[in-house]
Amino acid sequence: MPATPATRTDDEVLAGTDVAVLLRYGLTQDAFHTALFGDGAVAAAVTLDRLGVVPRSVAYVAEIVRAGGLAYAAELPEPLPSEEAAAHLRDWLRAAAQVATDPNTETRAARWLDAVAELIGLRRAARTRTSEGT
Template identity: 60%
Template sequence: MNSASTPPPPSRTDDELAQADPAAMLRYGLSFGGPHRTALFGDGAVGAAVRLDRLGVPPRAVAFLAKVVRSGGARYAAELEEPVPGEAAAEQVRGWLETAAAVVTGPDGDEQAARWLEAVAEILSLRVTTRRAAS
């Protein structure tokens, strides 16, 4: 099938994307790869960015967390008292990190988790920048 006949993916609202379960998507995306990893880095990253945006988490905090995961691992990052600013956001992100830590094996798994956090940070940054430009 060529790309000209491939239909575009279905559109989803922010509310629909925010309903995604990043922990489950991390569990399967980091464990199995393939379409699970595609979903993790697609809808999973966008949904996580929507959630964090709504909680007021700055993109730089998520980008910094990705560096922490890359340097110390998902387990280390999950044990941080406040992995991102804000109690509600920190609780959510800690859950995501705990899930990642439970399934990653070694530096390659931590690298994938860090890349996912970088994707979330980039999407979050794009949302913030677009909102500023629109106002």
């Protein structure tokens, strides 16, 4: 009898999502919009939360995207405090910048970053409630 495959948590599955691909398609094609703001946002939140990124850091980058655009934000030397997290975010921003052809795409990307920040906050709040036993 074959060995039972190891079970993986939703976090582990989502952490393996190619967020850059979802950004490239989800920002420009309505058919992928739901996937970007669903699994893509959760995958990004899981990845950044595991690296200790706080929600306000991601929300701040969303404001930078609104003010200066995706290409500008993608070239920030330290978009997030941790180098590993910054590398992930920079890759995602560069992927998004490649397809950003109009202000609506930039706005959608900033909204996506806001969603990621909110999800990180929700994950942290859930952990706090769990550790307090409530």
